[in-house]
Amino acid sequence: MSSIKIELRQEDVTKIKEICASFNNDPQELINVLHKCQEHFGYLPAEVQEVVSNELVVPVAKIYGVITFYSFFTMTPKGKHPVSICMGTACYVRGAEKVLDEFRKELGLQVGQTTSDGKFSLSSLRCVGACGLAPVVMVGDKTYGRVAPDDVRNILKEYE
Amino acid sequence: METVKLTIDNKVVEVPKGTTVNKAARQLGIEIPTLCYMELHDLNIENKPAGCRICVVEVQGRRNLAPSCVTKCEENMVVKTHTTRVLNARRMVMEFILSDHPKDCLICAKSGNCELQSMAHQLGIREIPGQEIASISTYRKDTSPSIIRDLDKCIMCRRCEMMCNTVQTVGALSAVNRGFMAAVAPAFEQNLEYSTCTYCGQCVAVCPTGALTEVDHTPDVLRTLADPTKTVIVQTAPAVRAALGELFGMEPGTLVTGKMVTALRALGFDYVFDTDFAADLTIMEEGTELLDRLNRHLKGDKTARLPILTSCCPGWVNFFEEYFPDLKDVPSTAKSPQQMFGAIAKTYFAEKIKVDRKDLVVVSIMPCLAKKYECQREEFSTDNNRDVDFSISTRELASFIKQANIDLNNLDDGEFDDPLGESTGAGVIFGNTGGVIEAAVRTAYELHTGKKLERPDFTELRGLEGVREATIDFNGIPLKIGIAHGLGNARKLLDDVRSGKSQYHAIEVMACPGGCIGGGGQPLHHGNSDIIKARAAAIYAEDKSKPIRKSHENPFIIKLYEEFLGKPNSEKAHHLLHTHYFDKKKKIVVKQ
Numbered sequence: 001m002s003s004i005k006i007e008l009r010q011e012d013v014t015k016i017k018e019i020c021a022s023f024n025n026d027p028q029e030l031i032n033v034l035h036k037c038q039e040h041f042g043y044l045p046a047e048v049q050e051v052v053s054n055e056l057v058v059p060v061a062k063i064y065g066v067i068t069f070y071s072f073f074t075m076t077p078k079g080k081h082p083v084s085i086c087m088g089t090a091c092y093v094r095g096a097e098k099v100l101d102e103f104r105k106e107l108g109l110q111v112g113q114t115t116s117d118g119k120f121s122l123s124s125l126r127c128v129g130a131c132g133l134a135p136v137v138m139v140g141d142k143t144y145g146r147v148a149p150d151d152v153r154n155i156l157k158e159y160e
Numbered sequence: 161m162e163t164v165k166l167t168i169d170n171k172v173v174e175v176p177k178g179t180t181v182n183k184a185a186r187q188l189g190i191e192i193p194t195l196c197y198m199e200l201h202d203l204n205i206e207n208k209p210a211g212c213r214i215c216v217v218e219v220q221g222r223r224n225l226a227p228s229c230v231t232k233c234e235e236n237m238v239v240k241t242h243t244t245r246v247l248n249a250r251r252m253v254m255e256f257i258l259s260d261h262p263k264d265c266l267i268c269a270k271s272g273n274c275e276l277q278s279m280a281h282q283l284g285i286r287e288i289p290g291q292e293i294a295s296i297s298t299y300r301k302d303t304s305p306s307i308i309r310d311l312d313k314c315i316m317c318r319r320c321e322m323m324c325n326t327v328q329t330v331g332a333l334s335a336v337n338r339g340f341m342a343a344v345a346p347a348f349e350q351n352l353e354y355s356t357c358t359y360c361g362q363c364v365a366v367c368p369t370g371a372l373t374e375v376d377h378t379p380d381v382l383r384t385l386a387d388p389t390k391t392v393i394v395q396t397a398p399a400v401r402a403a404l405g406e407l408f409g410m411e412p413g414t415l416v417t418g419k420m421v422t423a424l425r426a427l428g429f430d431y432v433f434d435t436d437f438a439a440d441l442t443i444m445e446e447g448t449e450l451l452d453r454l455n456r457h458l459k460g461d462k463t464a465r466l467p468i469l470t471s472c473c474p475g476w477v478n479f480f481e482e483y484f485p486d487l488k489d490v491p492s493t494a495k496s497p498q499q500m501f502g503a504i505a506k507t508y509f510a511e512k513i514k515v516d517r518k519d520l521v522v523v524s525i526m527p528c529l530a531k532k533y534e535c536q537r538e539e540f541s542t543d544n545n546r547d548v549d550f551s552i553s554t555r556e557l558a559s560f561i562k563q564a565n566i567d568l569n570n571l572d573d574g575e576f577d578d579p580l581g582e583s584t585g586a587g588v589i590f591g592n593t594g595g596v597i598e599a600a601v602r603t604a605y606e607l608h609t610g611k612k613l614e615r616p617d618f619t620e621l622r623g624l625e626g627v628r629e630a631t632i633d634f635n636g637i638p639l640k641i642g643i644a645h646g647l648g649n650a651r652k653l654l655d656d657v658r659s660g661k662s663q664y665h666a667i668e669v670m671a672c673p674g675g676c677i678g679g680g681g682q683p684l685h686h687g688n689s690d691i692i693k694a695r696a697a698a699i700y701a702e703d704k705s706k707p708i709r710k711s712h713e714n715p716f717i718i719k720l721y722e723e724f725l726g727k728p729n730s731e732k733a734h735h736l737l738h739t740h741y742f743d744k745k746k747k748i749v750v751k752q
């Protein structure tokens with residue numbers, strides 16, 4: 001009764017199988033396997049979950065359950081310019097929440113989502129080790145420090 | 161056995177170590193309310209996520225209230241089950257659950273039978289503070305051929321998830337998301353139809369609320385009954401008669417065969433027939449197939465696939481098509497009794513009464529939700545006309561009888577019509593786990609050995625153990641039989657078949673714990689396995705009371721072969737009574 005057709009490139013299938021094998025196809029290691037897969041693919045589309053399900057012999061519903069439970073897993077590909085806001089303690093205390101709100105408003109996105117043109121995606125991070133610059137925002141590889149809500153529009157302009 | 165002594169509500173009780181406070185209290189006659197917790201003791205099924213906190217109690221010396229469904233008794237523990245603190249906590253939990261729950265009890269399928277509703281009533285909840293501000297989360301409704309999921313009514317007790325994963329090992333359902341969007345859903349929150357669901361209905365059977373219900377076909381049946389151009393006939397599965405009475409206030413285990421027949425006639429069915437007749441027919445076909453494979457095997461024919469697997473349970477068929485497609489030539493090709501009945505009704509019987517199959521409507525009353533899907537399978541239609549038009553559950557039949565203002569309790573016993581209403585004790589026991597294989601053995605034994613059975617009872621095949629085995633002496637040949645009920649148990653036997661370790665000649669599988677008597681369409685057991693045992697006993701009692709107890713001695717079956725089918729496994733029998741299976745496993749396609 002299953003319906004979705006799963007299409008993956010051979011090298012992707014091989015990669016997922018390798019990752020699973022590196023954890024001895026142990027279902028207990030599901031979360032670690034998913035972490036590695038997300039590291040490799042950037043996100044965890046249904047197709048990847050299906051292959052992992054086959055390899056670890058864990059129902060794909062369970063895998064989907066895990067992915068939707070933990071906010072660090074995502075099923076949507078990252079945008080061309082992934083925007084990450086640090087939510088570590090220092091940044092949080094210095095108003096990261098307000099900055100995040102501003103990005104949400106400007107981009108019309110929730111955390112974990114990507115704009116329909118694929119340009120921006122929004123995510124939150126744990127401490128990135130630049131507490132002196134709090135609050136910290138990263139766009140791609142570029143780091144912005146002491147960001148205030150008013151700066152958000154200008155930051156995004158750089159990538160228009 | 162090591163025991164502990166404790167005090168609950170000022171009464172001292174001694175219980176085996178490891179007993180929960182909830183069970184110890186019950187021993188004293190103190191009922192502590194529970195919601196998410198559920199146990200089917202004799203079937204080894206237990207759900208204890210300790211999620212709802214309705215069952216909390218005060219334990220002396222502990223700061224927090226303790227959930228009694230998981231808290232183990234300790235020596236000298238002092239427990240209070242109904243203090244004001246406890247009552248307040250219960251009320252708050254309930255108010256919280258209800259603040260995110262729809263209030264359409266008036267038209268809810270579970271109304272009157274809903275555990276959440278009775279709990280709200282028991283706790284005397286009359287209003288829900290904060291309701292005006294809190295918005296109720298909405299979740300899209302999902303309708304499949306058998307089951308409706310209305311997740312707004314889900315209270316996250318996770319009983320369905322436990323049934324689907326731990327008991328059935330299907331894994332179609334899992335808890336997904338968090339907070340108010342939390343739900344139990346198939347992968348990617350797709351509709352159930354696109355998941356690996358087998359439609360066994362066991363999730364529906366345990367859901368305490370209206371979140372999971374069957375697709376209701378009673379309005380369709382009512383419409384056809386009102387249509388003067390249609391001849392409407394009905395077949396009733398064996399397990400129905402052993403459970404229907406429960407929905408009319410009768411003791412579990414009360415047989416209502418005759419009353420049910422009278423009620424169906426009063427509802428306007430033109431002929432009231434019995435699926436048990438088709439069960440006898442199944443035995444003729446499946447038993448012949450078993451003997452054929454066995455004889456070929458004994459002669460050294462390597463192509464004879466053994467063990468033969470029974471195929472009368474559509475939930476089980478869905479399961480092996482999804483998980484063991486490589487073994488799809490192992491099960492018997494015999495159709496389920498429901499579909500055999502439909503095939504014979506729309507050919508043999510239609511000819512007899514000179515009605516075109518398009519004007520003959522076949523309704524079946526089943527303990528089962530998988531049968532709803534089964535009768536919609538394409539291969540069971542001719543020219544877009546189904547062999548079985550509608551399959552309704554025991555619960556739907558009860559509701560239908562009530563709609564028509566018929567009081568089942570006060571009906572006289574009626575008799576099934578001929579020719580598709582006559583059945584033997586062998587047909588009846590199809591409702592119990594072990595029953596199909598016992599019926600098959602009764603017939604296969606006599607056909608194989610040419611000897612008459614002294615006693616047709618094979619008690620070694622009965623019981624509620626999840627996996628059972630027995631060896632029956634077939635004139636010097638030890639016939640090894642395996643039995644599994646519940647798909648998780650079936651999986652164990654199937655894994656052995658796959659790896660070539662299986663020593664059995666024949667295996668019976670029923671998807672539902674207990675067999676069809678515990679089916680997904682039966683009256684809700686609310687976690688009481690005594691009900692299932694009572695139904696099983698009723699089925700064996702009906703068998704005992706039958707003058708004929710072996711399928712091949714059913715005079716109408718003999719006549720059906722003489723007049724119409726020829727011999728068991730004849731070409732015509734194959735065409736009408738056998739089927740084939742499909743590989744339904746999801747394929748991973750590699751992009752070029």
Ligand code: SF4
Nearest residue numbers: 324357358360361363
């Ligand atoms: S019907 Fe059976 S297989 Fe389908 S979701 Fe419910 S328990 Fe799982």
Ligand code: SF4
Nearest residue numbers: 314315317318320367
């Ligand atoms: S759907 Fe029903 S059984 Fe499943 S978690 Fe929700 S309330 Fe419980």
Ligand code: SF4
Nearest residue numbers: 473475528672676679
């Ligand atoms: S055991 Fe009976 S009720 Fe359950 S799915 Fe099979 S046929 Fe249906």
Ligand code: FES
Nearest residue numbers: 086088091127130
């Ligand atoms: S908390 Fe943001 S960089 Fe450390």
Ligand code: FES
Nearest residue numbers: 195210212213229
């Ligand atoms: S019944 Fe004990 S926590 Fe739900």
